[in-house]
Amino acid sequence: MHENPNDHQNPHDHSPAHADGDPYRSNPAYAAPPVYGSFPTYGAPQPDPGATAPFGTTPAATAATPPAPTPRHRSGTPVLVAVLAAGLIGGGLGAGGVALLDHRDSTPAALTSVPSSPRTVDASPGSVTYAAKVASKSTADIAVSGAQGTAVGSGIILTADGYTLTNNHVVSGVGDGGRIQVTLPDGSTHAATVTGVAPSYDLAVIKVSGVSNLTPATLGQSNGLQVGQQVVAVGSPENLSNTVTSGIISALSRTVTAGDESGSQVAVYNGLQTDTPINPGNSGGPLVNLQGQVVGVNSAVDTGQASSGGVQAFGLGFSIPVDTAKRVAEQLMQDGTATKPVLGVSGSLSQATNASQTSVNGARVGSVSADGAAARAGLRAGDVITAIDGSPISNYADLMAQVLRHQPGQQIPITVTDTSGKSEKLTVTLGSAKDDATTTVSTQSAPSQQGSPDQGSPQQDSPFGGLDPFGQ
Missing domain, CATH: 2.40.10.120 (Thrombin, subunit H)
Structure with missing residues (x-):
């Protein structure tokens, strides 16, 4: 077996890589520093003795210094790539990586904060x-x-x-x-x-x-x-x-x-x-x-x-x-x-939409108050109100809610379907009542008056x- 001349340190080499303070040399637990391009496995060229000295060394020193020893560990190329990537992401994180390997005492850096820009919120x-x-x-x-x-x-x-x-x-x-x-x-x-x-x-x-x-x-x-x-x-x-x-x-x-x-x-x-x-x-x-x-x-x-x-x-x-x-x-x-607006009809949630049980969707009128707004407009008991002021009505609760959207005395159009299935549009001028009780709707078959206590x-x-x- 031939001895590799690179296994021996050159006594004339005074580069920082051989200084006593170097973490790789002072602590055997650390591997030797990578020499970039020393492994052709990754496609890097072999060192050229006549090439210009790397990292700023003078040509004379390079000529007098034998080639650096070949480290006996995996190529440093992946390490270089990792440090560059971390530096791009973390903004100089590569420098911090060196500090992590230095076990000497150091003063922790002071934490800082950046005031929020007025435009942030x-x-x-x-x-x-x-x-x-x-x-x-x-x-x-x-x-x-x-x-x-x-x-x-x-x-x-x-x-x-x-x-x-x-x-x-x-x-x-x-x-x-x-x-x-x-x-x-x-x-x-x-x-x-x-x-x-x-x-x-x-x-x-x-x-x-x-x-x-x-x-x-x-x-x-x-x-x-x-x-x-x-x-x-x-x-x-x-x-x-x-x-x-x-x-x-x-x-x-x-x-x-x-x-x-x-x-x-x-x-x-x-x-x-x-x-x-x-x-x-x-x-x-x-x-x-x-x-x-x-x-x-x-x-x-x-x-x-x-x-x-x-x-x-x-x-x-x-x-x-x-x-x-x-x-x-x-x-x-x-x-x-x-005050609240009053239509002048009664009904309940349980009443069918009309007597023939057709598919007409709306609020069936149980009774009409004499001389009320509905009676004056021509509504009759048994009519089904299907829309008020363009809003569709699906049941008697909808009817009361839509009436409450308006003001007393306001004229509103309503769409009704009579017991024969004929649909027509009427105009109602809403009445007025003192609002001293909640507008309620009965869930039972018996009709409930709008505005009852x-x-x-x-x-x-x-x-x-x-x-x-x-x-x-």
């Missing part, structure tokens, strides 16, 4: 951040203590002197001896009293005592909302003040029904559907667009069969359209009462037929 109009900031300045927390305990909800500040809009079911438990405490955006707490309620719309106005210079909410319009439009909700779910959630408008003009404990009556109103998370304590708080304008009053969420041990439903929240809420709030602030208005333990009012 979009707080301009049209952003969720902007909408949240605007709405939070006009959102109050409401706590109502009464004989049944304490109810918690939210409110929308309407005026600088303390008029605040909320849900009727938030304040309905105040009763005799109860009290309302409102926490304003600045953290101060104040007493409040009920100015007026509108049960059919689940709305109420309260007056906060001893305040001034509050920031009133900016009211938008709900009639121009689009499905898919981004919205933001602000409220105090589970007593967590100024909680902000965001989502979209999922549907317009939904029929919201609330059942009483007996199941014989359901309360009805019209609402906006949203997937914006709303939870107990959000009731009465604002649903705003990305300009921070109020487009709805949060009222209920679909819980599926959660109240009876079933599956929880998510992303099904409901808000009262601001166009309706604005009209009602103005009336309540003026004289403490509000409600014995099961939405309370803390009254599931909305899968819907729970929040704030109780």
